[in-house]
Amino acid sequence: MESRLEDFFKEKLDEAEEKPSSEGRGNQEDVTGNWVRYFRSLVEDRYANSRNLKNVYLFSASYDGDKRCAVLKFYNPEDKKIYLWYDTTGHKPYCLTNIPQEELENIPEVKGVKGLDHFETVEKFSLLLDKPLRVTKIVAQDPLTIGGKPSGSIRDILPKIRHDAKVWEADIKYYECYIYDLGLDLGLPYNIEDGKLVKNKLTSINFEVEKLFADESKDFFQYLKSWVELLEAPLPSLKFIALDIEVESPSLDKVPDPREASHRVICASIVASDGVKYVLLLRRGEAKGEEFDRLDDAKVEFYDDELQLICRIFRFLVEYPIVVTFNGDEFDLKYLYHRAQKLGLQKEDIPIQLTREYAYLPYSIHIDLYRFFFNKAIQVYAFDQKYRDVNLQDISTVFLGIGKVELDKNVSELDYRQLAVYCLRDSELTFKLASFDGNLVLKLIIALARITRMILEDVSRQSVSNWIKSLMYWEHRKNSYLIPSSEEILAVKGSTSTHAIIKGKKYRGAIVIEPQPGINFNVVVLDFNSLYPSIIKRWNLSYETVRCPHEECKDNLIPETNHWVCRKRQGLTSLVIGSLRDLRVRWYKVKAKDKTLPEEVRVWYSVVQRTLKVILNASYGVFGAEHFALYCPPVAEATASIGRYAIKTTIQKAWELGIEVIYGDTDSMFLRNPSENQVEALMEWSRNVLGMELDIDKQYRYSVFSTRKKNYIGVYHDGNVEIKGLTGKKRNTPEFLKKTFAEMIKILGEVKSKDDFDKAREKIKSIVKDCYVKLKNRQYSLEELAFTVVLGKDIEDYNKTIPQHVKALKLLPEKEKVDVGAGSVIRYVKVRRDPGVKLITHAKVDEIDTEKYVEHIQTTFEQVLDALGISFNEITGAPREAKLEFFQ
DNA sequence: GCGGACTGCTTACCT
DNA sequence: ACAGGTAAGCAGTCCGCG
Numbered sequence: 054m055e056s057r058l059e060d061f062f063k064e065k066l067d068e069a070e071e072k073p074s075s076e077g078r079g080n081q082e083d084v085t086g087n088w089v090r091y092f093r094s095l096v097e098d099r100y101a102n103s104r105n106l107k108n109v110y111l112f113s114a115s116y117d118g119d120k121r122c123a124v125l126k127f128y129n130p131e132d133k134k135i136y137l138w139y140d141t142t143g144h145k146p147y148c149l150t151n152i153p154q155e156e157l158e159n160i161p162e163v164k165g166v167k168g169l170d171h172f173e174t175v176e177k178f179s180l181l182l183d184k185p186l187r188v189t190k191i192v193a194q195d196p197l198t199i200g201g202k203p204s205g206s207i208r209d210i211l212p213k214i215r216h217d218a219k220v221w222e223a224d225i226k227y228y229e230c231y232i233y234d235l236g237l238d239l240g241l242p243y244n245i246e247d248g249k250l251v252k253n254k255l256t257s258i259n260f261e262v263e264k265l266f267a268d269e270s271k272d273f274f275q276y277l278k279s280w281v282e283l284l285e286a287p288l289p290s291l292k293f294i295a296l297d298i299e300v301e302s303p304s305l306d307k308v309p310d311p312r313e314a315s316h317r318v319i320c321a322s323i324v325a326s327d328g329v330k331y332v333l334l335l336r337r338g339e340a341k342g343e344e345f346d347r348l349d350d351a352k353v354e355f356y357d358d359e360l361q362l363i364c365r366i367f368r369f370l371v372e373y374p375i376v377v378t379f380n381g382d383e384f385d386l387k388y389l390y391h392r393a394q395k396l397g398l399q400k401e402d403i404p405i406q407l408t409r410e411y412a413y414l415p416y417s418i419h420i421d422l423y424r425f426f427f428n429k430a431i432q433v434y435a436f437d438q439k440y441r442d443v444n445l446q447d448i449s450t451v452f453l454g455i456g457k458v459e460l461d462k463n464v465s466e467l468d469y470r471q472l473a474v475y476c477l478r479d480s481e482l483t484f485k486l487a488s489f490d491g492n493l494v495l496k497l498i499i500a501l502a503r504i505t506r507m508i509l510e511d512v513s514r515q516s517v518s519n520w521i522k523s524l525m526y527w528e529h530r531k532n533s534y535l536i537p538s539s540e541e542i543l544a545v546k547g548s549t550s551t552h553a554i555i556k557g558k559k560y561r562g563a564i565v566i567e568p569q570p571g572i573n574f575n576v577v578v579l580d581f582n583s584l585y586p587s588i589i590k591r592w593n594l595s596y597e598t599v600r601c602p603h604e605e606c607k608d609n610l611i612p613e614t615n616h617w618v619c620r621k622r623q624g625l626t627s628l629v630i631g632s633l634r635d636l637r638v639r640w641y642k643v644k645a646k647d648k649t650l651p652e653e654v655r656v657w658y659s660v661v662q663r664t665l666k667v668i669l670n671a672s673y674g675v676f677g678a679e680h681f682a683l684y685c686p687p688v689a690e691a692t693a694s695i696g697r698y699a700i701k702t703t704i705q706k707a708w709e710l711g712i713e714v715i716y717g718d719t720d721s722m723f724l725r726n727p728s729e730n731q732v733e734a735l736m737e738w739s740r741n742v743l744g745m746e747l748d749i750d751k752q753y754r755y756s757v758f759s760t761r762k763k764n765y766i767g768v769y770h771d772g773n774v775e776i777k778g779l780t781g782k783k784r785n786t787p788e789f790l791k792k793t794f795a796e797m798i799k800i801l802g803e804v805k806s807k808d809d810f811d812k813a814r815e816k817i818k819s820i821v822k823d824c825y826v827k828l829k830n831r832q833y834s835l836e837e838l839a840f841t842v843v844l845g846k847d848i849e850d851y852n853k854t855i856p857q858h859v860k861a862l863k864l865l866p867e868k869e870k871v872d873v874g875a876g877s878v879i880r881y882v883k884v885r886r887d888p889g890v891k892l893i894t895h896a897k898v899d900e901i902d903t904e905k906y907v908e909h910i911q912t913t914f915e916q917v918l919d920a921l922g923i924s925f926n927e928i929t930g931a932p933r934e935a936k937l938e939f940f941q
Numbered sequence: 942g943c944g945g946a947c948t949g950c951t952t953a954c955c956t
Numbered sequence: 957a958c959a960g961g962t963a964a965g966c967a968g969t970c971c972g973c974g
Binding site for chain 3: 553564853855857916
């Protein structure tokens, strides 16, 4: 596929790079000419319309403003390159309106809009009204005519002309509209035959799956089938690079502004999946040590000219199909874009496009891992909150066991070798974050793209509400359903009928059962297997079915609300979320553990089940989120309400069966020493009566509860200890407390029987006592005493109250305050004098307010001591209090 | 002028 | 920029107190 021309220019470029200009800053033309020629030839050649390609994977799409059409990006696993394909179907941007075609034709303000193509009358089905609707399709020659111009777009002028004008589907990005209309599947293989797009034959549905879901309705089964086809499709082997650059910086701790790009790019490093490693360094006037041509397994190149170095980076950006960065959107690529222009390169010769939020690579796929790991849903559900702070240092330490190279001075002051080592490490870490566990992260992104029908760039950056929006929109278009506007849904279904416990919330959520304080042996924890998605499936919840327009459904009420649910039509959300849930629980989760399957298949199944988990966990919440495109509070409210109903009735049934329920939260029930028969009976009852699966989630040798909800310790039969919610493991708790707490936990893990507790009690008392004494003697360092708190917003935004960590910050001189903002981590200690707090960097050990810290020891340990029948005063030597005994 | 009761704010957690 | 519920610590306000 690669042309002679491309090879020719590549050689030319290599030549140019092998003899970096010796006479210092040479002619601009010489420096960049080779790059520009090479780049232009590449665009004309390989990136020109591809007419014949086999088995290429659809990874991305966008709109080409020059050619005025959609362009798709395909990845060819054969030669591991990206190919562009420009639309050949003549598809055009459009939106829909309720104004009849004849009327539109007679409105001069509309007819006169430049870029308008034509009108059509089409039939769509309105789920909201449960009836067909004739609407007018306004077709334009370019997306901006529909919407997005500062003024004068169809989207904006129609409501001005007629007050009852409705406009639908006008704020969908054009390439998304294109994907939905053509029913394209992202991440799946296609063929291009004589310029036409042909989907590869799909993996047929597995016989086992078919058998597993034989009892489901026809519609439901159709959904299962289409998901399986997507998710069982083969996965291409991927080729990618990680990139990182270093920029001279004026002062310590000050990151150069990428828009200004006023400082030199002094180093770049590239680590590629094919083993290629490069460090590119800028020769600088000042002595920066000896030059060298290798650094471990990386090739090192020195450049006299900064622009030449940057062009070298650009070559990597167009030659590799996938480029991975850590914060490339906000820094590396943004910087390179502006810096290259500053040094004289034309915009069109830079292979980077900046939008408001992204650095987009038109000839490859840019994945910014920072954006991906920042996603809360990814953080919590895909990675079980293994990392807390989103930065390269912490994330790579968690997943790879290595961190960044530590610096003791400004990057500008490092010698060549130190700089190279530092920079190379960063791109190595970035590379490994994309590739660990067999490219887990990239696979997650592809699995997400397949399900959501989003391009890789979007799905890896945007959050759950956009994922679900996209997959729902795709389903609407597939079935010719009119996509309702958010206002429309709200107008018809805006009301809620319950009251939240927390002020300012819209509706009542889950319930938490009051725990029975004390210690209990043999505790079995049952939970509803993905409760909310199950409810959405079983109760047919969707924006069109909750409060549906049919009189005859109005008696089909949802507990504790005045909402009813449709009996006549299967809800779209119910089908989509329900099928994904069942597939995860009954197929992918099971198969991910199936040792008879080849390792590679198992790994993919585990990726899929994790991806589904992320989507499913968010599926309920989005309907209660104002910014979600299909925001529908009654759907969220109904879901939570049925959840409360499910757990309440199940607990009641448990008592009837003679099982003691000692705690429960949302979807879980903690049973005290139940018999196998009792557990089995309860699970069966739930299956038969509620129609919901109840599973054994975990079994504890014993559990420790105080009177507090969302706070407990569970000790598994193997001695592993699970701690939930306790102060002793919170992030902001001082280290000395966490350490002492961990010692106590270790003792608890060793307790096997009631008798062991007597010994454990004594040990725990002495551990806490030691802590108390050490504190009193001021033997703890400031490091150990510091509270670590994340600043929730910028300092000046605290106008209601001034919390302690902000108080500590206010003592800083103005010019140091500017470096602190939302997201900064603040470490402070409590002192006796005036404001009571000081930043760790400003305090001394003898200022510490030990009395305050004693209170913290007390609250931290009382959460456990209570249940053990130990009073804190007994430990510190204060008068003995009555001892509580919880054993029965 | 001070302390207790109360509410509200902030952070971190649970499901 | 997925939801609501809970704990803890502190900030700020109101009220009573001859």
